[in-house]
Amino acid sequence: MSVLYIKVLSDYYHHIVGDLEESRKNFLEIFYSYLLEKDEYGYAPIFEGELERVDYLLKQISLEAKGMSLDEFLKLMSWYDEDAWANGEIFEYFLHHKKEKEIKLITDIHSLNEKELQFIKDLDNFLNNKGKILKFFNVHNGKYQNLKEIL
Structure with a gap:
């Protein structure tokens, strides 16, 4: 690009x-x-x-x-991935307006492709290093769970 x-x-x-x-x-x-x-x-x-x-x-x-939604995050990450650019700033921008310790998102993790799932795992690791917890709504049990619990 x-x-x-x-x-x-x-x-x-x-x-x-x-x-x-x-x-x-x-x-x-x-x-x-x-x-x-x-x-x-x-x-x-x-x-x-x-x-x-x-x-x-x-x-x-x-x-x-x-702020940035999960869809926007995935779109920008895919563009950065296509372009083979470093993506650290996207993680920072995603986090910038999220002040709470737990970041709760609603998305169907199982519908993501392999690349998008890797982006989510990278985001989860980044947020963990920043002292934040990323949780996704699990439609199967009606609870917010971390990525490892869902996968």
């Missing part, structure tokens, strides 16, 4: 974590000029294969997103 995606993702989420009000306007100006910027040969950027990512980031900006 291109530098465009990584730059946009990094800049945008650093603004999410920081102060949004004034910096949001400045960021949007920089973001739009970056999208329209021509390369060193004078060609406009080609977004082939990147439109879903750019569209996603624009929606997040327009919603002034606070």
